[in-house]
Amino acid sequence: MRRKRSKWVVCILIAGVAALLLALGAPVAGAATQTYDGDVIRMIVSDDTRPGIYVKPSTAAGSGDPYIQQYYAGSAWGSVVWLDDGAAWSGYCGSYHFAGSGFTPVSNVTNAVPGGTEIVTVVDLGTTGVQLTQRFTHLTGDRFVTKEWVLTNNGSTTFSNVRLYHGGDTYFGNNDLAYGFYDPSKSMVYVRNLDYANWGIMGFYANPATPADRYFQGNYYTCWQHLCNRADLPNTVDANYQDAGYALEWDRSALAPGQSWTIQAYEVWTPGGPLQLLAPGTQNVASESTVTLPFTVQNLSEEPLNLTLSAAADTGWAASIVGSTTVTVPANSSVVQNVQVIVPAAATGNAAVTLTAAGDAAGTATATLTVVENVDVAITPASVNFGTLAPGASGSQVVTITNNGTDPVTFGTVSASGQFGIADDTCSGVTLAAGASCTVTATFTAGALGTFDGSLSIPVVDPLLLTRTVPLAATVAENTTPPVPRPLAGYSTVVVKPGGTATIRYRVTDAANPTTTVTLQILTSASGARTLVAAQRATTVVKIIKVGTRATNTNLKTSFVCNLKAGVYRYHIIASSPSKLVGRYQNGYLAVGSQPKAYIQGNRSVASGGTLTFRYLLIDPFAKQARMKFVVTLPVKVGSAPNRVVKVFDLGMRPTNIVRTASFRCTLKPGTYRWSLRAVDTVGAIIRSGSNVLIVR
Structure with missing residues (x-):
């Protein structure tokens, strides 16, 4: 005890008499100190927010067993708040603080809550108009305390920066010595001592909706110096067994009049044993x-x-x-x-x-x-899988958050865990009106081989604390199979008028990746001629459509305005996987001009077994020949749509753009049918005539 007292004397000499009185716990007018004795945890909170926590070891947690102090001297612990009014910083505290002012007590009460008890302490921060409400809650059976602070600006000054620290000098399990750890998944600093038969770990971590900005674990005096000098906590822990302390730091860029800032965290004392x-x-x-x-x-x-x-x-x-x-x-x-x-x-x-x-x-x-139930936020997509990436490759996925409720929703800072990151964040710190949306881009850069999991945390901080998570996954492997793009049936040739909208329907097959990056290229021949013939090779790109990221293994559609001159062009579908493997489809045709049309002589009648002779015409600006078929469908009522095909008469290759005559022997049973002309020209365009009635007597 003497050792620590001498260290505090040095600090007090630096700080002055006012800090000495505060550090020694000099009484301040206000509500009385509140004490709560739970099943395993005792909380003592003074009217200036200074806490003392006492916990029963897991090996002696009966009703008659004593509580063991966890903070040095019982209450060498507390919060420090710094405010920047644009001209200067001012500091306020309810514990050891050497350069600022003490909190001014307003109220301190103990309340019953479902399953447990809370101590609510309210203090003013001098004459700033800012009020701090501290709420410590313990539920029966738990070995942790929920700690919450709400800073409310009731004054007229906008503070451009606000900082809250909480921590102090650990005395874990009545032991002054410990060494530290940090768990980034919880923003948690924690310590252990050598008595893990009775004690596990003592840790302090943030609610994911209000993640800490910085942390420290190490020598207790260094910890206090950071808090009292408004230093950025260095994000370090010390594995040396020593007289230890820890703290977390939360930062906010502004606190305007009427605004509040809520922070929630947990302090935990786990049972003894080698496994925690x-x-x-x-x-x-x-x-x-x-x-x-x-x-x-x-x-x-x-x-x-x-x-x-x-x-x-x-x-x-x-x-x-x-x-x-x-x-x-x-x-x-x-x-x-x-x-x-x-x-x-x-x-x-x-x-x-x-x-x-x-x-x-x-x-x-x-x-x-x-x-x-009072926050209705939709997130699309609900999960993100970056698929399989080769080492060194990277991927990204836009996540959209929409407020489907009737009231505004305010978000905290969005974060990603594990090997994942974020970019282009328009959600952090934003208040979304009803019906509004924001976006965050989740990213992944492939390094070592393996399977990786994480999550995107999207915290809601108003009207309540709520964290939505988007599961993230990625695999890093030496993938050598590129995606395979192919047009859907009937879209290997697409016909469009000049200035019209062309639509290409296609599918990208890729078993390893859920998404691909698609680009369409329109090409003409090396000579620059607009119409391709068999001997020409399409090598000159005349138009590029950057489609962007699309899902694999599903039917896709891309439409674009075609401002090309009349003629026949090639189109390529290029699909790039997240690991930069590229697949191509290079056999598509884009026919720019009038749509080919097919005509047949109108409704006809023929005796069963007789010969039907008729005229037909295929108008096609792109091809001189086409393979033509007459298709007859199942007997139907006149005026109804065609049904099942019952007969096909294949005429083979026939010339286009000229009226021709064809005949065939009708072997169909008597009844009413429909018939039509279908053709595929030499550049792949599919042409269909309207259907007419065919009566077989």
Whole structure:
């Protein structure tokens, strides 16, 4: 104890008498200190927000067992808030702070909440007009405390920057010494000591809807210096066993009059044992959505742990392990195991999602999800799979978020986990009006070979805290199979008038990738002639249509205005996979000019077994010949549409653009039929006449 007191004396000399009184807990007028004794956690909160947390070890958690302090000196802990009014920064605190002012107590009360208790403390930040509401909540049975802070600007000054720190000097399990870790999936700093028979880990992490901007774990005095000097926390942890502290930092660019800023986080003390399973904190979720929950699997022992993992929800919602269900956790290390939960459309109430580990050690951890109904946000697509990419390749996918509700929705900072990233973000910090949309581009750059999973986190911060997640997946492999683009039947030749709209329908087959990048090219011959003949090669590109990213293995359509002169052109379909493998279709024709037309002599009558003679005409500006067939369909009523084909008379190749006569012996049974002319010319154009009535007597 003497050692720490001497260090604080040095700090106090730097800070002055006012800070000395605050650091020693000098009483301040206001509401009384509030104390809550739960089943395993005791909370003590002073009227200036300064907390003390006491926890029972997992090995002695009975009603008569003592609570053990977790902060040095009981309450060497707290929040520091810095405000920038554009001219200068001012700092405020409810704990050890050396250069600013103390919080001014307003109220401090204890309330019962469903399943537990909360202590709500309200303080003013000097004369700034900014008020801080702190809410510490514990639910019976939990070994964590939910911590929430709401900063509300009730004044007339717009603050251009706001910063809130929370943390202090750890005394984990009545032990002043610990060493640290960081879990990026939860923005969590945490420590462990050498007594893991009674204690697991002590950690502090943010609600994913309000992720921390920066973190620190290391020497306790260095921690306080960062907070009190308004330094950017350095995003470091110290693996050395030492007199430790930790803190998280949240930053906001502006807080205008009338605005509020909500931050939520959790502090946890896990049971003893070599295997530690840590669930994310309680979260709000939307019905008909997919949620990705990052569970931390920590090995405190000196030997690797081989584990088999499973997940389940007590409501029967689909819950599954993302990736492999078997994992090896190295000694004194951790891994993050994502659990994907599908929330049904009609879901209500709460769900407990449990991760279970078996094998070299056993344990469970449970996250609670609460369905909320007053935020209706649609996300398209609901998940993103970048497919298979070769090392060094990259992919991107635009995700659209739409407010389908009747009230505005405000988003926090969008983030991506794992090996994934974001670009072109128009959602972070934005308030969407009813019916409005914003977009975020998810990205992936392929490095090492393997399968990768992550998620895009889209936090809602108003009217409540809610995080929507978009599952992300990608595979990195030495893929050598390019996509295969092909036009649909009847679209190998497309006919369009000059200035008209041409439509090409096609499909890109690619078993390895769900998307492809499509480009259409229109080409003429090397000589520049507009009409191609068999001996000419289409090599000169006259038009490029950049279609963009499209789904593979499904029918597609691309339309464009054709401003080419009359003639016959080639078209190419070029499909590029995310791994930059390219497939081409090069045998398409684009016929620019009047649409070919076919005519046959009108309604006819012929005796069964007799000979039918008739005239026909095929007008075709692109070809001198066409293969022609007369098609007869099943007997139908006059005036109805043609039905099943019952007879085809193949005339073979015949000249176009001239009236011709044809005859055939009618072997059809008596009845009423329809007949028409169908032709395919030498450039691939498909021509059909109208259908006429054929009466067989």
